[in-house]
Amino acid sequence: MSLETPRVSSSAEEYLLTLYRLETSNERAGSSQLAKMFGVKAPSVTGMLRRLGERGWVRYQRYRPPELTDEGRRIAVRLVRRHRLLETFLVQFLDYSWDEVHEEVQQLEHTVSEKLLERIDIKLGRPRYDPHGDPIPGQDGRLPSHRLIPLTRLQEGGRAQVSRVDNRSRHLLTVLGEIGAYPGTSVTRLRTRRNGQLSLRVGRREIQLDGDIARLIWVKPNRAPVAMQARERGM
C-alpha cells in the first residue's frame, strides 16, 4: 500500500476512458481506430498501449485489441465520476448549457483534486445523474442504473419521462434543448404521421422528430407497458 498516488497522466486517463466506453458498448477497436478517436497516429497508440500494459492497466498483446484490467477500469470510472460531477456543477452553478459543458470539462477532469470534487459533490447534494441524464459513479465506483428505452420504442399514446440524452453530438443537444427535451421532462408519444418520423407532445407543444434523433433520447415509461417486440437490432 503505497502512499504515493501513482499519478496517471491525462493522456493515459483519456485512453483508459475510451477503452472503458468501448467496453461498455460492447465494441472493440484496434490501434488505428483508437488513433482516429484521439486525433493521433497509429504508432502513438501502440506505444501508449505498451506503457499502459506495463503499468497493469490494460492487457495488451500485439495485434490483438486491448482489454482493460480491473485497475484500469477503476481509473476510468473515477474519471467518469469527475467528468459528470463537473458537468453538473458547471450547469447548476455557472450557467453553462448542456451543449457546451462536455468540452469545457475535458481538461478540468484531469486536474481537479479529490478534495475539490468532494466539495462540489456536497454542494450539488450528491447528484446521481448529470445534465444529460448519465449516471454519476459513486466514490465506490458503483453506477446507479435504471431501465430505459429509446423513445422510438415507446408505444403510441404512451407517456414517459425523458431520462437520458445521448450527448455525442453537440448540435443534437442544442436542438433537443430548444425542444425542451431535458431529463425530467414528461412527453407523450402521438400517432405517427409520416414514415420515419415520430410525433411527440411536450407540454403544450407538438413536435415531429426524425427516427435518427428520437433514437438518441432515452425515456422511462409511465406505468404503461412497452411494446415488446423481439429484441431490436443494433441498440
Add this chain to the structure above:
Amino acid sequence: MSLETPRVSSSAEEYLLTLYRLETSNERAGSSQLAKMFGVKAPSVTGMLRRLGERGWVRYQRYRPPELTDEGRRIAVRLVRRHRLLETFLVQFLDYSWDEVHEEVQQLEHTVSEKLLERIDIKLGRPRYDPHGDPIPGQDGRLPSHRLIPLTRLQEGGRAQVSRVDNRSRHLLTVLGEIGAYPGTSVTRLRTRRNGQLSLRVGRREIQLDGDIARLIWVKPNRAPVAMQARERGM
C-alpha cells in the same frame, strides 16, 4: 497576429510566475535559488531558462539572473489573475478556508479556460481582491492598487481596516483566521505593552501580536495620519 494561442506549459507558467513575483519584490535569484523554489535541480532550471529565452519570455544570458520580457510578464499576470479569481471562487462558493485555497489552486490555475474564468468572474461580481486581500489583475492586466501600511506602522490609538494578509505561511493564515484578521475587519492599535509585541482591539477582543506576525498584516488607516518616519528599511 496568430490565431493559435501558443500554449504555455504549466511548468513554463510556473517559472514565469516566480520570476514575476521576484521582480515585484525587487529580488533576484539565480539558477540554484530558483531550483530550490521549484523543487528541482539546478540544471533543469538552466534548461528551462534557455527555452523560455528562445520563446522570448525571458531575457537570459548565461551566468546572469534572468529577466522577464513584457510578453513573459503578461503571461505571468494572466496566471495571477486566474489564481486569485479561483481562490476567491473556492472561498465564496465552495466553503474553502483562506488557508487551504492557495494549495488547491496550484494545478487548476493552469487548466481553467478563459470561458470558465469569465463565468466565475461574473458569478463573483468581478471582485478586485482575493481572500487574502491581494489585488486581482483585470483582463487588461492592470492591477488595482491602494496604499497600505503594515500594521507595525499604524500609530498607537490609530484605527484601520485590515486589507491584505501575507499568504506565504499557511500556519500564519490559520492563526490570523482565529483572530479574525480577514480583509475588511476594523482594528484599533492600543498602547504597546511589552517589547516587540503589539496590542490590538478587534471587535470586543483585545489581542497581543508578535512584531513578526504584525508585519505581515497590511492595513488601510482610517482618516488618522500615519506616523511618517523616514522610509523604513526592508519594506
Add this chain to the structure above:
DNA sequence: CGCTAAAGTTAGGCTTGTCGAACTTAGCAT
C-alpha cells in the same frame, strides 16, 4: 490455398522536462 490490402508494429527522431556527474565561471578573501 495463397495473395494482397489494410491494420498494426518497429525503428528512429523530436520536444519537454527532469536528473547526476563533470566542468567552468564569478566573486570574495586573504
Add this chain to the structure above:
DNA sequence: ATGCTAAGTTCGACAAGCCTAACTTTAGCG
C-alpha cells in the same frame, strides 16, 4: 593578485508522448 568555493553550465541519459517511414502480420477474397 590570486586562488578557492559556491554558483552556474554543459553533457549525456532517461521517460512520456508524439511523428514519419519502413516493415510485418492478419484476414478477407478469389
